[in-house]
Amino acid sequence: MDYLLTEEQTMVRDLARRIADEKIRPVAAELDEREEFPWEIMKVLAESDLCGIYIGEKYGGMGGGGFELSIVTEELSRACGGIAICFAATALGVYPIILHGTEEQKQKYLPDIASGKKLAAFALTEAGAGSDASAIATTAKKEGDHYVLNGTKQWITNGGEAEIYTVIAMTDKTKGARGASAFIVEKGTPGFDFGKKEKKMGIRASATRELVFNDCKIPKENLLGREGMGFIIAMRTFDQSRPGVAAQAIGIAQGALDLAVKYARERIQFGKPISSFQGVQFMLADMATQIEAGRALVYATARMIDSGAKNVAKGSAMAKLFASDMCMKVTTDAVQIFGGYGYMRDYPIEKYMRDAKITQIYEGTNQIQRSIIALELIKEQIKSK
């Protein structure tokens, strides 16, 4: 399928694909096994200029948007969904600054992100606040020129590795969701520590850690937007970033399909390659069709968001929902095509199935995505009357 990429977008895709094939593919299994953060790859990405692909040229980026970010995430995910998310999670961490930061905040933080010198992370989830984000217990109390943060964030992608964190904390608990605010917190700030690093089913090269705030004093200039805007900032960030997770899902699915087609042509049973059997052919055909449908939806959504469209929540949720459910199905079928070998860790395919699962869960579970879509449908119906 030709998605009519511009010449520059084609360059972006080809470069990301080359990094994926030459640098990521050879180390993916080992980093997964050792649960080791891919710093070498992050360095390659920094040198490639891809870290700043979605950041404005004014701040040292390449001036692209969510579409370019999606292309890169997809290509990296073809080789390893875990390494890809280390790259993409930084975008999640800095979108609040891009969307709601002051000029000073942008000047201060974006250039180091664009150059790949620093990584970022986004911290909303807590032990008691997952899908119900309004239940967060981390507090930020204003004291003179400072805010003082207390609480623990959980399952933070890039936790410990990133230098810059966007943290959602309650500035006024009595106001519920409207009492949350967003802050920029730098690694090394006294009172900001890291808790345990999680052991995960998939995306194991990525770091997932607790952030612990214990009377952590941050300057009031680190507030993003105004007090009480925390949830709006979080939701707008997710609207922007969901196509990125969807692109990760597309990449993982495509990577699994590529391996499955290759294997089906090599594996001989009953004296023939299994790719000559219609049962296998139909599976491959369905997988490819599903991936293409997902990709079309993700690309269309990313382009819509980049065009500056206002109501993107529904499209963004649909892209994430469809691509991740599709990814789970396609990777499961890919393992099926590999048969017994597919279940063995000596073969690369089982990792794709493990990596796929998280895409249905993070950045809003797929149940939350359906709620968003349904709510938007109802709102549209009311408005049209």
Place this chain on the structure above:
Amino acid sequence: MNIIVCIKQVPDTQDVKINPQTNTLVREGVASIVNPFDMYAIEEALRIKERLGGKVTIITMGPPQAEVALREAISLGADEAILITDRAFAGADTWATSYTLSKSIEKFGGYDLIICGKQAIDGDTAQVGPGIAAQLDIPQVTYVKKTEEIKDGVARFERMTEEGYEVIETPLPCLITVVKEINEPRLPSLRGKIRAKQAQVTKFTSKDMDLDPNKIGLKGSPTVVDKIFAPPKRTGGQVLHGTTPEVTDKLVEEIKDTVISAGKT
């Protein structure tokens, strides 16, 4: 530090097939790449430039499509590229190629260091680098595996030999050829690729250089290719059967026989 890197566009030999009738390479439909050893030469030039400042200029002699190889070098960070292209250069052997390249380097002038890959993967002669140094009458260090130091007009390199390595100090300007142990070539950057697309590639033809017409192209090439043939395929070897001690004894006898018969011829 002004560094010149000489590169060659070659067929990607991973895809190359040999025509069994003519025993020549089938070049149709085979992708062209920058000679892999030249990638190490480009990388070394860029690293030296990053340390000491200066400029990296890439030169290649070849058909017009060799410009693609030059643009790839620019995408990695090279500053300038020169394509030496003319029908008059066609059929050049390593002698004529060295002569033509050295003349273009003389014309370009102002260089401190010339870097070449140790050899090209199509011809495998390893003669052009040393040939250029001879034509320019400058020192050469071949099979360099490490640049130790470049300072005050003097350079020190580690040169790989079969037994180990030699450390060689030489005044600049000089020419080195590099082996793959010297570095790990980088990938292009996005800004580099954009720059490469827009960059101007300077073209030299035979008229732009002070050349002796009898020393270029096929006419200037003393090499005569008598015959090209594919080496005979290896036969399957011999599998020894039996218990381990039996097989070991047989193997020792076989080795003795082979060594003795080799000694007789």
